[in-house]
Amino acid sequence: MKGLYSILWSDNSRAHLLGAFLGTLAGLVLLLSGIQFYTDIKLVLSDNQDLLDPEYIVVNKKINIGQTLGFSGSGFSPEEITALRQQPFADKLAPFISNAFPIQAFTESDKVPNFSTELFFEAIPDEYIDIKSDEWQWDPEEGIIPIIIPQDFLNLYNFGFAQSQGLPQIPKGVVSVLNFRIRLNGSSGNYQDLPGRIVGFSNRIHSILVPQDFLTWANDTYGYFEKVDPSRVILVSKDPTDPAIIKYIEDNGYDTIREKLKGSRLNIILKFIISFLVLIAGIIILLAFLVFFLSLQLMISRSSQKIKRLHKLGFHYREISRPYIFLLLILMIAVTSIALLITGLFTRQMAAMAEQWNMAISSSLHGIIFGTALALITLISLSNVIAILISTKKLCK
Amino acid sequence: MTIRLEYLIPLPLLDQQRGESEVWETSRLNFEPGLSYLVEAASGRGKTSLLSIIYGLRKDYRGKVFIDESDISTLGEKEWSVLRKTRLSFIFQGLELFDELTAMENIRLKNSITRHKSEKEIQEMAGRLDIDDFLQRKTGILSFGQQQRVAIIRAMCQPFDYLLADECFSHMDHKNGKLAYDLISEECKAQDAGLILSSLNSSEEITSSKKLIL
Structure with missing residues (x-):
């Protein structure tokens, strides 16, 4: 059917078709590269965060002057906790429990200098704690309170306080054998002294932790403070790079240690840049x-x-x-192949460059790239084919 | 194939002064299978209109046209396309050739959707009509008489039950007209097909046809 093709193709506008071809090519390369790099960087990010190890995020409310003056509480209401629990990024969640009575710690030994201090305790379920120890359990018979303090506390003492005051530095092992006592004070002057022992140093949770069943028991026995909402919540997220986390925290006026969510923040910036790129690519296409x-x-x-x-x-x-359809399909197949080729070469170049910065990104195209290209081209082709059929049919009436 | 007209009249002819017509507005006119008809009239009497209506190109008429008992106004695009490929062939007065194609390409274009004639048969027909030397020339530079012969050969490149020929010898001399008519008649006979020929006046070359005055 050479005749038919030569008759109908002779009326083409080469400049228009070339323009459309180049435009689609540019848009497609931009779009595909954008998706390729986004996928790559997302992989790199989650690699750094270690996908297998979900992130534990401690969330608290931002302290404002109203809270300082006692006008408003800084605790999470049950509704706020429920709302947070329902977020897709929150795989598990637990509020911190605080002591509802005064606590003091003091030493009774002649081997170490005497000291006495007011103290607080908090408790969360064991599964959120990064210290696994046999001693980490409350046995009412034995009556020893196991305590976990932040690693930072010990560092502060050893490298800050002890040195400047001419006091001895204490290694971790020694801290664990320090004997001190904890006084639990009831409302009517009644109290109980129990031995305390530091069983671990947490890098995850910046608080003085005791087992939850101990604190529950102690609060039941001695607690007389007015019941307040928990001021901190710990949540576990499998994907700490999820931008929704930081958005939710910011939108609700909460606060957390930003460092842990840098993946999330980076992700937001990246998503913004990529969205912009995709938008431009979309317009071009x-x-x-x-x-x-x-x-x-x-x-x-x-x-x-x-x-x-x-x-x-x-x-x-x-x-x-x-x-017409044949011409369209030839152009579409050509534009897709060339776009994939260029994106592929570009990717290889980028991978080689990234290697110099010790960043492992894929040097071959991801499956999603082919999928996107195929879907897009199918869409453009299909809509054009329909338009061609409609307009030729109209002429054949 | 039987073509039947019932009270047919093209709308533009309605306001015209009409004399006696053996075709327009007759209660029933049958074109029987395998017969040949000569429709004769002066210009403007609607020869082309008649053939165009039967071929489905014009729809501005009153009355009805039936092809094998089906009203052609009910036929869809697909059915017309099939009819025009397999049952109805038309030699257009305006020829409808593509100037930018060679004579041969014009003929092949039709043959490509029907696959009715071999290359050799086409060459033979061109030889009979004395245009085999022009087959490779662009149609646009051929004389109208030569173009008419190209259009005739093209019309032969399909199976048909009826051939509609609209003043197809108008620009040929007597000898070439005769050659062309013979070719058409033979093809019609071979295909057992009917023929409706329109002409300004009865030419000598046209024989054995039933005459109809428009």
Whole structure:
């Protein structure tokens, strides 16, 4: 059917088609590269965060002057906790429990200098704690209170306080054998002294922790403070790079240790840049699609006399639209192949560059790239094919 | 194939002064299978209109046209396309050739959707009509008489039950007209097909046809 093709193709506008071709190519390369790098960087980010190790995030409310003056509480209401629990990024969540009575710690030994201090305790379920120790359990019979303090406390003492005051530095092991006592004070002057022992140093939780069942028991026995909402909540997220975390925390006026969420923050910035890129690529592709569409429609309308003549000769409009569809598909396949080729080369180049910065990104295209290219091209082709069929059919009436 | 007209009249002819017509507005006119008809009339009497209506190109008429008992106004695009490929062939007065294609390409274009004639048969027909030397030339530079012969050969490149020929010898001399008519008649006979020929006046070359005055 060489005749049919040469008749109908002779009315093309090469400049238009070339423009549409280049436009689609540019848009496609931009879009595909954007998606490729986004996928890569996301992988790199979650690698750094170690996908297997979910992040524990301690969330508290920002302290404002109202709270300082006692106008408003800094605790999480049950509704706020429920809302937080329902967030998709919060896989597990537990509020901190605080002591509801005064606590003092003091030493009774002649081997170490005497000291006495007011103290607080907090408790969370064991599964949130990064210290696994046999001693970490409350046995009412034995009556020893196991305590976990932050690693930072020991560092502060050893490298800050002890040195400047001429006091001895204490290694971790020694701290664990220090004997001191804890006094639990009831409301009516009653109290109980129990031995305390530091069983671990947490890097995760900046608090003085005791087992939850101990604190529950002690609060039941001695507690008389007015019940307050928990001021801190610990939550576990499998994907700490999820931008939704930081957004939720900020939107609700909460606060957390930002360091842990840098992946999330980076992700937000990245998403913004990539969205911008994708938006521009989208506009370019849309324009290119329009030029394609218009070029083909122009071709058809320029050939309207010929199409009518072919129809008179017995050609069905589907047969007449074939050369246009064929042309469209050739261009689409070409533009996709070239775009994938360029994106592939570009990716390899970037991977080589990233290697110099010790960053491992994929040097081959991700599956999603092929999927996206295919989906997009199918969409453009399909809509154009339909438009071609409609306009040739119209001419064959 | 039987073509039947019932009270047919093209709308533009309604306001015209009409004399006696054996075709327009007759209660029933049958074009029987395998017969040949000569529709004769002066210009403007609607020869082309008649053939165009039967071929489905014009729809501005009153009355009805039936092809094998089906009203052609009910036929869809697909059905017309099939009819025009397999049952109805038309030699257009305006020829409807593509100037930018060679004569041969014009003929092949039709043959490509019907696959009715071999290359050799096409060459033979061109030889009979004395245009085999022009087959590779662009149609646009051929004389109208030569173009008419190209259009005739093209119309032969399909199976048909009826051939509609609209003043197809108008620009040929007597000898070439005869050659062309013979070719058409033979093809019609071979295909057992009917023929409706329109002409300004009864030419000598046209024989054995039933005459109809428009």
